[in-house]
Amino acid sequence: xxxxREPSDVIAIIGGGVCGLAIGWxxxxxxxxxxxxxxxxxxxxxxxxxxxxxxxxxxxxxxEEPLLSLALESRAMWPDFARELxxxxxxxxxxxxxxxxxxxxxxxxxxxxxFQYDFQRQLGLDLEWIPGSEARRRxxxxxxxxxxxxxxxxxxxxxxxxxARALSAAFTGAGGELREHTEVLxxxxxxxxxxxxxxxxxRLGRRSLAADAVVLAAGVWSRDIGxxxxxxxxxxxxxxxxxxxxQMPPGAPLLSHVVWGPAIYLVPRxxxxxxxxxxxxEKGFDTTLTAGGVLDLxxxxxxxxxxxxxxxxxxxxxxxxxxxxxxxxxxxxTDLGGLIxxxxxxRNGILLAPLxxxxxxxxxIGGATxxxxxxxxxxRFAPKSGAAAxxxxxxxxxxxxxxx
Ligand code: FAD
Ligand code: GLY
Numbered sequence: 001x002x003x004x005r006e007p008s009d010v011i012a013i014i015g016g017g018v019c020g021l022a023i024g025w026x027x028x029x030x031x032x033x034x035x036x037x038x039x040x041x042x043x044x045x046x047x048x049x050x051x052x053x054x055x056x057x058x059x060x061x062x063x064e065e066p067l068l069s070l071a072l073e074s075r076a077m078w079p080d081f082a083r084e085l086x087x088x089x090x091x092x093x094x095x096x097x098x099x100x101x102x103x104x105x106x107x108x109x110x111x112x113x114x115f116q117y118d119f120q121r122q123l124g125l126d127l128e129w130i131p132g133s134e135a136r137r138r139x140x141x142x143x144x145x146x147x148x149x150x151x152x153x154x155x156x157x158x159x160x161x162x163x164a165r166a167l168s169a170a171f172t173g174a175g176g177e178l179r180e181h182t183e184v185l186x187x188x189x190x191x192x193x194x195x196x197x198x199x200x201x202x203r204l205g206r207r208s209l210a211a212d213a214v215v216l217a218a219g220v221w222s223r224d225i226g227x228x229x230x231x232x233x234x235x236x237x238x239x240x241x242x243x244x245x246x247q248m249p250p251g252a253p254l255l256s257h258v259v260w261g262p263a264i265y266l267v268p269r270x271x272x273x274x275x276x277x278x279x280x281x282e283k284g285f286d287t288t289l290t291a292g293g294v295l296d297l298x299x300x301x302x303x304x305x306x307x308x309x310x311x312x313x314x315x316x317x318x319x320x321x322x323x324x325x326x327x328x329x330x331x332x333x334t335d336l337g338g339l340i341x342x343x344x345x346x347r348n349g350i351l352l353a354p355l356x357x358x359x360x361x362x363x364x365i366g367g368a369t370x371x372x373x374x375x376x377x378x379x380r381f382a383p384k385s386g387a388a389a390x391x392x393x394x395x396x397x398x399x400x401x402x403x404x
Pocket of ligand 2: 051053241277278321346347348
């Protein structure tokens with residue numbers, strides 16, 4: 001365990017995505033001197049590419065129960081988080097609560113959906129099995145081929161792009177420093193504790209900032225930051241997602257709920273855009289939009305919602321989900337004193353933002369790992385036996401960071 005150090009109040013956060021900004025906002029609110037380093041513009045990484053679904057229930061999969069409890073805890077925080085953020089930033093983030101409908105067309109789909117529904121109900125989730133006719137009553141533009149559906153009233157959505165803008169405004173409004181176009185080149189350490197970061201900024205050139213804690217929230221780029229010891233490189237990889245948007249008629253949206261088809265989801269925005277997502281591809285850092293990707297999305301979307309056929313296609317994009325080895329986030333202290341992980345949020349970074357912000361800020365302020373994130377430390381990936389195995393840092397305490 002790292003030796004005790006004098007508490008200080010300087011925190012550097014690497015990455016101005018939803019995770020870095022949410023953590024920064026909570027720390028700035030608590031009076032800490034916190035700088036978010038963003039090599040481009042804040043909120044334009046995976047955060048910008050997402051669909052903004054807050055959907056732990058319909059995304060719950062067997063063997064992911066620990067992730068589900070984290071996600072449910074974060075979802076419960078969303079209504080207050082949204083209200084507080086809108087007040088603090090003056091920016092509406094379009095948090096919508098109509099809920100989510102998952103539809104099935106043919107016999108295969110229905111069997112699969114029934115299996116998933118039974119599993120999710122066993123976990124105590126609030127879901128309703130409805131016939132196709134009832135799904136169409138709730139969403140009249142759904143295809144006639146929809147024969148059964150599951151309604152999830154508590155799986156909501158938010159406009160993730162507005163969310164990022166609001167978080168940036170709330171963070172700087174609370175006194176945080178946002179350094180855009182500033183790339184962190186290296187995490188600095190004096191052996192057993194971080195001492196700051198070295199960065200490159202336009203016009204300023206290469207500089208460093210002394211800091212007592214460094215939060216690694218660089219999304220899919222988290223493992224490539226200089227100065228990270230090999231054993232502390234988080235096992236995060238890019239999981240490519242292609243998406244597109246069509247424009248619904250003004251004042252006559254085709255959908256009001258988020259709708260999942262067998263291989264796509266449809267997310268209606270209040271400005272009339274309808275998002276169609278997303279592919280899930282293992283292609284490294286490739287961000288090419290492909291004909292096949294768009295074809296699959298459009299075909300599947302059309303089968304569920306035939307009315308999209310005549311709508312103008314207004315945007316296509318590609319994002320990289322920061323996937324970890326077990327698809328759950330990597331959160332908390334590490335064996336290097338003052339180095340905190342907040343990465344690997346994969347398909348759930350928007351959903352997990354309120355919890356990530358609160359838990360990592362609490363860890364930095366109070367010094368103890370909040371119980372909810374203890375199972376998600378980097379240490380879970382350490383070799384299980386042999387000399388290289390290390391104790392879980394979640395059991396250790398961090399030095400508290402003093403009030404400014
Ligand atoms: P990012 O948003 O990628 O931010 C990391 C930032 O770090 C970037 O801005 C980058 O420029 C910066 N950075 C990197 N290296 C450096 C450096 N050296 N110095 C300074 N800055 C650096 N999640 C949901 O909850 N719901 C959804 O519906 C959903 N849909 C998705 C759909 C798609 C197609 C994709 C791709 C993702 C989706 N996600 C969704 C996942 C979600 O987008 C991510 O989990 C989340 O945005 C991760 O946030 P982040 O802050 O960790 O990463
Ligand atoms: N959570 C939706 C996605 O990652 O595509």
